[in-house]
Amino acid sequence: MKASIIMGSANDLPKVEPAIELLKDFGVQVSVRCLSAHRAAAQLTAYINEINENGTQVIITAAGMAAALPGVVASQTVIPVIGVPLSGSVLDGMDALYSIVQMPPGIPVATVAINGSKNAAWLALQIIANGNAELKDKLWEERKKMREAAEKTNAEIIAKYEN
16 A cells, blocks of 8 residues: 655645654555655656556645646646645635646546645545455444544533433
């Protein structure tokens, strides 16, 4: 199980660390790079060429402002790409969100919420689980724990405010 996380700036690392940790918690081998689509284009292409051949199953890209990174990556691979728009400009991530979701036909980028790297990791796990029954079972177990926690919270609210 292999995933790649590419961020456009070292400043993005605190926002992508939750995704790195979650993927590793599920046993996914994670390759992390800081490669700007604008300032390191040749190195980015070289890295994409590498992961196109090394068994990487999903790529998470995180970028703010113009957020070209997810689209540039998607244009050079058929590996699923998940874009994480990041806040950081005066538009607070809306610029990045619009940039990432407005990809041309044939070059899709799945997009999660602004600063939503943890959901990007969950989506990456679901993509990888399509070919991995053990991981799929672990994800179902996590969903069960989430449901049980929600049910417990609901019961506590009812107990507190009913009667």
